[in-house]
Amino acid sequence: MRLVPIECVKNDSLLAKTIYDEEGRILLRPGVRLTDSLIKKIKQLHIFSLYIIDEYSNYEIEDIIKPELRQKAIKVIKQTFTDIERVSLIHDLKKRSLSDYSKEELDYFESINDIAEELIENILSNKNLLISLVDIKNMDNYTYQHSVNVAVLSLVLGISLNFPKYKLIQLCTGALLHDIGKSFIDKDIILKPDRLTPEEFEKIKSHPYKGYEFLGNIYDDVSSNSKLIVLQHHERIDGLGYPFGLKGDKINSMAKIVSIADVYDALTSDRPYKRAMCPSDALEYIMSNTGTFFDYEMVKVFSRVIVPFPNGTIVCLSNGDIGIVQDTVPNYPLRPSVKILKSMNEDIIGSNINLLNELSIVISGIQYEA
Template sequence: MRLVPLESVRINSYLAKTLYDIEGRVLLNEGTKINTVLIEKLRSFNIDLLYIIDDLSNDDIKNIIKPDLRNKALELINSTFKNAEISGLSNDNDEYLKSVYLLAEELLDAILSNDDLLPYLVDIRNLNLNTYNHCVNVAIISLVVGINLKLNRTELLNLATGALIHDIGKAFIYKGLVMKDAPLTYDEFELMKNHCQKGYNYIENNAFINNDIKMIVLQHHERIDGLGYPNGLFGNQINKLAKIVSIADIYDMLTSQKYYIQSMCASDALEYIMSHAGTIFDFNIVKVFSKVIVPFPYGTVVRLSNGDLGIVKETFSNFPLRPNIKIIKSNIKENEGTTISLINELSIVISHIEKVV
């Protein structure tokens, strides 16, 4: 099993994992044979990555959370946002926000039950950037970072809860703007920026929601250099948990397809975040983030600097850019089928992800 870009899926390949839409409904069952009609259907749903079964990788890829928990999360976030849209700024949100906090507990416990978080993170980005899916993804990424920052359980639960509702202010933004399938104009972007303050206003007087969660909703677009919004805060003026969600938010946006924007490969997204450590993002959090994110996930086909073609077989904490690679094509025939460690082979680097094999 491996993860393959939709444009690289071969006709008559078999789907390795059941595929769900953004509402949690089954689109395609595991074992379905892929044909041109199905590929066009998936493209219409803005799905650009599939798990397939082929002869390059026969091993299983585990989910960081089970599909039923992901579907439960999507349903709850969907209903929470819709309730916000209907109720406006009334206080009719206790039931939903309490449910989100309980969901955060489930997500945290599910992630903590994994022995190794690294290989499974890729599972979070196999759908398009729907707002609800995005919020669940951001919560998962934030939790993985928070766990590696050694946050205590209370902080982790606040982090997950805030991440799950960080974009709830978009419920009060004109839907045509939120769903627009073209770049926003300057004026439209100025309107979109209001979602932080609107989301904060919605939860501000809720006694069940503590200050850390409120600050995540309000501050997740603030920047360390003071050029963020809505209040242009600097450095330590920004809540620590909001800084984590800020990084997770950008990473998921960059690596997910949103209508008119093609998704960026994980290594490029990681490079973008690392290059802005100390300006947009908190340097120390980026340092941890760069050690736990997987830029070349298990099953990725890559071209090496020596010209060999290989498939990622194992990734390592603290060395995410230097995985173990199984050589599948080489000018030196005896190298084919062998596995090399880029931690040991320092003269070899990954040049790029090879989309077509």
């Protein structure tokens, strides 16, 4: 299978990954033949990329967590966030205590803890901790899907850093809740299909503190590390982040992890005002901003667990050849082995080249048609 922008999906291609609606119900299952009319309907759901199966991509790209757990986590996050949005309209949250919440509302918070535990156990049971799959998002559910994806990416990084389980729970909880402050921002701004005005962006920038304040006043069981993730996930190593412009070691280490995961998932996600970057460009962006936006040691580990060119990806090489990725060696994500599909030199068509050994050749981009 391979990830393809929807405008590049050809009539009669086979769908490779399940498509869900905003309630988590299955709309289309793998193996469905994609007609022009079906592709048009998928576009109307604000889904702009698809995993397909074709003659070039008979590889399976496994999600690092079970699909049913991903959907369960998205549902819990959505219930929690929408409940907070509802009560924020009718209550002064600063004056509201935990005792003011109904049992149903408290169950949502307890469910966050349960989901964190399940995600950790599911990922720890997976022998392969490499991230190859980019999650396809429905625009209407973006915030909730993004929260789960950030938690998964953060956990893989935390496990790679040998965090003990109690720290993984704090990391996962903070990552799941990192955007909870957006529940207090006008929905029209959150879902605006165009670029934000400076005034709107200032309101968006208030969400880390709003989320931190909410958790501090309402929910005492969230750890201090989890709360600091919510507060600091937009801080930058160079001190030019927000809300407080903290620098370097002043930023919580778990918040540094979530910052990387947050940006990577945002860059590789389609948005109403901007199409997704391919994973390789997103990884290069993060690597190029090491020491300014992101912590060097964290990025070094992150680059070892991300596979920007999964097997089956068709790539254009700097010498003009077109190839398909066959295998990626851990620690060298940008230099996989590639089978040549097209070349001016007909003698090498069908042969494999290992970019670890061909240092003069780099991947210059992803090709969607061979």
